Amino acid sequence: MSAPLLVVTGAVKRFGGVQALRGVDFDLKPGEIHALLGENGAGKSTLMNLLSGVYTPDEGTIQIDGKPVQFNNPREAQAAGIATIFQELDLVPTLDVAANLFLGRELMRPGGFLDVPAMRNEARKRLEAIELAIDPASMVSNLSIGQRQVVAIVKALSYASRVLIMDEPTAALTVGEVDRLFDIMRKLAATGVGIVYISHRLEEVPQIADRVTVMRDGRVAGVTEPHAPQAELVRLLVGRPLDELYPERAKAPGKTLLSLRDARFRLAHESAGWQPPAGISLDVKAGEIVGLAGIMGAGRTELLSALYGTGLSGRWEGEVAVDGRPVKLDSINAARAAGIAFVTDDRRGSGLMLRMAVGLNLVMSVIRRISPFGLMSARRQADAIKQSFGQFDIRPKNPNIAVGALSGGNQQKVVLAKEILGNPRLLLLDEPTRGVDVGAKGEIYARLRQLAAQGLGILVASSEMPELIGLCDRIVVLRQGRNVAEFTGGVDEHTVLAAANGREA
Amino acid sequence: MSGEKVSEAGGPVAAAPVHRDPLALVVRFQSLIGLVVVAIGGIIFSPRRHGQILFLDPDNIANIVRAVSETGIIAIGMTFVIITAGIDLSVGAVLGLSSVVTASMMISGGFGLIPTILAVLVMGIVFGAIQGTISTRFRLEPFIVTLAGLQAARGLALVVSGNQYINISYGEGPGLAPPVFAVLGERLFNNTVPVATIVFIVFAAIATIVLNTTRFGRYVFAVGGNERAARISGVPVSMVKISVYAITGFAAALAGIVHAGQFNFGSANDGMGYELTAIAAVVIGGTSLFGGAGSMVGTVAGTIMLGALANILQLNNITPAMQLLATAAIIVLAAVLQSLVRRREGLGR
Numbered sequence: 001m002s003a004p005l006l007v008v009t010g011a012v013k014r015f016g017g018v019q020a021l022r023g024v025d026f027d028l029k030p031g032e033i034h035a036l037l038g039e040n041g042a043g044k045s046t047l048m049n050l051l052s053g054v055y056t057p058d059e060g061t062i063q064i065d066g067k068p069v070q071f072n073n074p075r076e077a078q079a080a081g082i083a084t085i086f087q088e089l090d091l092v093p094t095l096d097v098a099a100n101l102f103l104g105r106e107l108m109r110p111g112g113f114l115d116v117p118a119m120r121n122e123a124r125k126r127l128e129a130i131e132l133a134i135d136p137a138s139m140v141s142n143l144s145i146g147q148r149q150v151v152a153i154v155k156a157l158s159y160a161s162r163v164l165i166m167d168e169p170t171a172a173l174t175v176g177e178v179d180r181l182f183d184i185m186r187k188l189a190a191t192g193v194g195i196v197y198i199s200h201r202l203e204e205v206p207q208i209a210d211r212v213t214v215m216r217d218g219r220v221a222g223v224t225e226p227h228a229p230q231a232e233l234v235r236l237l238v239g240r241p242l243d244e245l246y247p248e249r250a251k252a253p254g255k256t257l258l259s260l261r262d263a264r265f266r267l268a269h270e271s272a273g274w275q276p277p278a279g280i281s282l283d284v285k286a287g288e289i290v291g292l293a294g295i296m297g298a299g300r301t302e303l304l305s306a307l308y309g310t311g312l313s314g315r316w317e318g319e320v321a322v323d324g325r326p327v328k329l330d331s332i333n334a335a336r337a338a339g340i341a342f343v344t345d346d347r348r349g350s351g352l353m354l355r356m357a358v359g360l361n362l363v364m365s366v367i368r369r370i371s372p373f374g375l376m377s378a379r380r381q382a383d384a385i386k387q388s389f390g391q392f393d394i395r396p397k398n399p400n401i402a403v404g405a406l407s408g409g410n411q412q413k414v415v416l417a418k419e420i421l422g423n424p425r426l427l428l429l430d431e432p433t434r435g436v437d438v439g440a441k442g443e444i445y446a447r448l449r450q451l452a453a454q455g456l457g458i459l460v461a462s463s464e465m466p467e468l469i470g471l472c473d474r475i476v477v478l479r480q481g482r483n484v485a486e487f488t489g490g491v492d493e494h495t496v497l498a499a500a501n502g503r504e505a
Numbered sequence: 506m507s508g509e510k511v512s513e514a515g516g517p518v519a520a521a522p523v524h525r526d527p528l529a530l531v532v533r534f535q536s537l538i539g540l541v542v543v544a545i546g547g548i549i550f551s552p553r554r555h556g557q558i559l560f561l562d563p564d565n566i567a568n569i570v571r572a573v574s575e576t577g578i579i580a581i582g583m584t585f586v587i588i589t590a591g592i593d594l595s596v597g598a599v600l601g602l603s604s605v606v607t608a609s610m611m612i613s614g615g616f617g618l619i620p621t622i623l624a625v626l627v628m629g630i631v632f633g634a635i636q637g638t639i640s641t642r643f644r645l646e647p648f649i650v651t652l653a654g655l656q657a658a659r660g661l662a663l664v665v666s667g668n669q670y671i672n673i674s675y676g677e678g679p680g681l682a683p684p685v686f687a688v689l690g691e692r693l694f695n696n697t698v699p700v701a702t703i704v705f706i707v708f709a710a711i712a713t714i715v716l717n718t719t720r721f722g723r724y725v726f727a728v729g730g731n732e733r734a735a736r737i738s739g740v741p742v743s744m745v746k747i748s749v750y751a752i753t754g755f756a757a758a759l760a761g762i763v764h765a766g767q768f769n770f771g772s773a774n775d776g777m778g779y780e781l782t783a784i785a786a787v788v789i790g791g792t793s794l795f796g797g798a799g800s801m802v803g804t805v806a807g808t809i810m811l812g813a814l815a816n817i818l819q820l821n822n823i824t825p826a827m828q829l830l831a832t833a834a835i836i837v838l839a840a841v842l843q844s845l846v847r848r849r850e851g852l853g854r
């Protein structure tokens with residue numbers, strides 16, 4: 001075993017009265033991929049920020065190659081060889097790849113002119129070094145998220161090349177892109193780069209990590225093997241055994257709420273990258289949770305947003321019926337009138353008013369109900385807020401806080417609670433637990449199952465296969481805008497994946 | 506800290522801080538605090554005559570609140586627009602157009618008081634609604650649409666007035682305005698409270714109620730807070746946006762009528778630059794240009810504060826150039842405070 005590259009000893013960090021880190025030890029060996037897990041607020045972001053020079057520790061030391069170092073700013077951390085890739089990739093979308101790679105350190109010709117050809121050549125070399133076919137002249141805004149991630153890695157490595165810290169790099173990637181990213185990470189590790197890999201996704205850990213550190217409440221809860229059983233990791237994460245992440249399934253579903261027969265959504269204008277429903281037949285019954293599986297671009301999100309009227313403009317053809325009556329789901333109003341509610345996959349972008357108080361967000365979909373004669377009723381508003389807080393364990397328990405200050409899991413609970421308040425009969429969910437920690441996931445699953453038991457029909461799209469398999473009564477697999485297979489819950493992952501990819505299991 | 510707290514306030518609670526962050530409190534009441542600071546400064550630095558503090562002289566106070574009433578009325582309307590994350594640059598020009606139309610309807614048109622006022626207010630509403638409709642229908646930035654609206658309103662005002670001052674003389678008969686219209690330039694209650702100020706305060710009170718206690722008011726916050734989220738929640742976003750521009754149009758027309766009544770003429774150049782003063786008052790009042798947060802009380806305090814500041818500087822014979830610089834400093838200070846709080850809440854950079 002080689003000597004550690006990076007050692008953190010007894011790191012303590014306080015913010016006012018809050019102790020974010022309470023004495024954390026952490027080490028990274030050259031060529032190692034070290035996964036750092038923890039729920040929101042566990043302290044992993046704080047630790048990452050100490051390593052990348054954003055914060056300085058109040059107590060404790062950081063050593064590189066056995067020598068103590070102190071970073072007063074990110075530049076000093078970079079100089080010591082530590083590069084960090086944050087979730088919001090710091091790329092300028094309106095510049096090309098080469099310009100981004102050399103931003104702030106442009107290659108110049110004599111006379112103060114940019115040497116564009118030299119930068120593009122060098123960029124091409126660096127991209128090819130990790131076998132990536134990206135044209136250095138293409139605009140970053142034209143790249144997929146996965147490609148941007150790789151550009152960000154190449155950029156980070158050109159600043160500093162010994163330690164790479166990656167903050168949830170797979171959060172926005174498709175399955176294929178994740179595999180490619182992991183290949184690149186392994187290749188980098190083989191050259192001696194130490195990688196700290198921060199993630200929420202337990203299932204990725206055995207695939208990529210050499211070692212796992214789990215944090216909880218500002219401490220290291222445990223360091224384990226990546227192949228430790230998932231139950232063990234969950235126990236370390238939440239501090240108690242989580243017997244059942246997924247609740248019991250429904251007994252007998254009720255009558256059919258939503259019924260699609262060869263339903264196609266004809267777009268007013270064709271749009272590249274938007275796969276409209278192109279012949280979908282499925283039912284969602286009262287009390288049932290139906291999952292939508294499929295690879296990226298199969299049309300899961302598109303089906304949900306077309307049903308709710310938030311997608312591109314167009315009209316439904318074929319049979320679309322709610323409660324056995326044909327309906328024209330051509331607008332948000334039509335969908336809401338039919339008792340349909342929708343929770344987007346982008347809670348910050350289109351789900352919440354981040355700067356507004358939690359309570360105000362909660363009542364957003366029932367404003368009409370709580371404002372008789374157009375006047376807001378304070379009592380009805382308070383009742384509605386109380387109802388939501390009773391249903392979901394939103395922390396902190398204070399409706400007056402700006403919702404943007406809540407953790408991802410609590411924000412997601414607010415988005416869900418908001419739609420539940422409207423008493424929908426059919427709930428459309430797009431990636432209901434994206435960026436949500438394990439504890440909150442468990443609560444959300446339990447609540448969804450409870451609501452279903454009360455007669456709600458739920459149609460949920462997810463790219464997390466274990467979630468669909470664990471949560472849903474039935475899983476409908478989409479490919480190119482059509483339903484190609486259907487399974488009952490509890491089916492094994494490979495069977496579903498094979499169907500999604502159009503292969504035999 | 507409980508659900509009841511929200512209920513007591515009734516109206517929207519703009520992003521209350523998690524813990525009692527003193528900075529956040531300062532920002533929440535920044536315009537009121539600023540108003541108090543300016544008032545204290547006014548008392549300290551006021552010139553005295555026979556031991557009397559001129560700043561506190563009832564006539565002087567009446568002057569301050571009269572002088573700010575027109576921009577105040579506009580700022581009240583502007584608060585709605587800015588909370589939706591929009592902007593209306595046309596208001597000063599609409600004031601000019603309204604003042605001209607008011608004068609010419611009564612003087613050349615021979616219309617009575619009530620028909621004139623109603624017609625001008627409707628004109629303002631329609632003008633604003635058209636801007637709102639163009640902006641929502643064609644998805645144009647309100648900045649551009651209302652910049653065009655500014656030009657259009659000034660152009661129309663020039664056409665109506667023939668680029669002349671239209672003097673308003675009072676009396677019975679053709680070519681004369683009803684004498685009661687002159688009340689807008691007078692003071693009530695023993696010659697203490699200017700009528701223009703009463704119009705301002707009544708309008709502000711109505712606007713406060715609309716913003717904080719009605720469904721429409723809540724929609725205004727929602728649209729500014731996150732337009733997409735509002736749409737998904739079933740908020741009639743386009744209707745709300747068109748309405749807020751109709752409100753600024755109404756406010757500008759109302760201010761134009763007050764202007765004509767106070768100065769006894771209508772000119773196409775009336776209200777030049779008022780839009781900027783109004784925007785400044787709204788921002789100083791703590792309403793966010795990013796939308797989703799703001800208050801009417803803040804706007805009223807911001808308006809009066811700017812007026813009081815100008816008044817002290819005038820009393821001390823400080824040049825208008827210095828007044829502009831002082832206003833600039835206050836706007837920057839207000840904006841910096843807001844941005845600091847946003848950063849502490851972790852909501853922006």
